[in-house]
Amino acid sequence: MITTSHATNEIRDTGQARPMVELRVVALTFAHGVLFTFVANDSQNVHLPNTYPVEGESLNETAMRLLRANLGFSEQYMEQLYSLSHSGSGNWSILVSYLALVCTEGDLARLDQGEWVSASAVDRLSESDRMVVEYALFRLRTKLGYTTIAFHLMPPLFTLSELQNVFETILGRTLDKRNFRRRMATLGILAGSRQTRRDGSHRPARLYRFLPDHDPTDYLTPPWASVQPGE
Amino acid sequence: MITTSHATNEIRDTGQARPMVELRVVALTFAHGVLFTFVANDSQNVHLPNTYPVEGESLNETAMRLLRANLGFSEQYMEQLYSLSHSGSGNWSILVSYLALVCTEGDLARLDQGEWVSASAVDRLSESDRMVVEYALFRLRTKLGYTTIAFHLMPPLFTLSELQNVFETILGRTLDKRNFRRRMATLGILAGSRQTRRDGSHRPARLYRFLPDHDPTDYLTPPWASVQPGE
DNA sequence: GCAAAAGTGTTATTAGTACACCCATGC
């Protein structure tokens, strides 16, 4: 039945049912001081956005399309997380999970396909969905130390305090203001604009943007993540 | 046809053929100053060891079993790399790739299932196999900087020059001997044995082993990589 | 005694950490 040109060695096709492949996306956004994750809901069920792969399309493209279908826009960071085997409710699937970071600028209005829920309160999700969300948060935390990943959660213009707030929320601890600002400055990826923002009864804050050419040198995503091999 | 309890939103099952899922393992070992990768061969075909997932078994377990079936032993490092969609020779598959590091102590004798070939000369492999090998090497190089991953390529007892040689080969550049040794010492994961090894007409080298309790704090593999969610 | 790899210290630079006060604004 399975007839690739190079058959498997030792472990052969038993003729048993093959697993489905399912893509799931953990979309994270930052608002009101916490991280939110997007969940879809149909009738009573709350779950991560999911779909199936399509022949002739890379998994990345499919995941992108899935997110666009749920959130309605397409400018976001997307990274494959992990694949795992899952047997639930009689169905055997291989889950391929993705992490997406999106900037909502605090606008968490309920969407047609679902809603944003606090990423630390995901009790309504299935166990497998919760595992994927936990791993997404773990990965985000880990990569924060050696990549510029958190930038994808920021709007085009932001204050340094806002940026620090995002870091502190993800890491779960406070950071020293002066050291944080020095670190950001030495990274050389921020450009101060001439604009400021008044936010209350105190001194206005300078607004910054990210330099367009900050090559993230992505450590985890292979260079060919978005293409399909031709062979 | 596809009937999970929570159906996908927007992108629905079209009833078209579903992809197969295939696991592929890049097993790397260090010998004679270079990295080797294990390739299986049946009749005229040379390819990475591959197999199919099994219901009720985690993908990690399956990959481990696959490697054991090819190499005949089971004590090795294994890490999931990436999943990608691949349409070749009329078959559509989702490839789930793994990186394994094994210690052969220079014994690259041809095995029943295949042979070791230089990891930089993989011309006989298919394009998709070559992509996976390239990414495995990339990941190994990247993780070398912030993990203890290279230890899995070493035999139980080794000299510091041998260890440095492995690092230099993976990184593709030379390292300063004194700085390298200092770094290894401050990591605190090496124990010097009282034994030495004479290797030629020069001073014998002290032999070291890795401390058994060096927790690698794996940055990329989720904690639940080896289990299946119970739903 | 010479070839060949093992082994060892110091200095300069850089990155990280800890820590406290003045500034601009609204009310």
Add this chain to the structure above:
DNA sequence: GCATGGGTGTACTAATAACACTTTTGC
């Protein structure tokens, strides 16, 4: 004038990088 968050500098410590000679052995 006071409450609020914005903004800044210095000193200590740890990690990194550059660099050269002595030691032990076989022949």
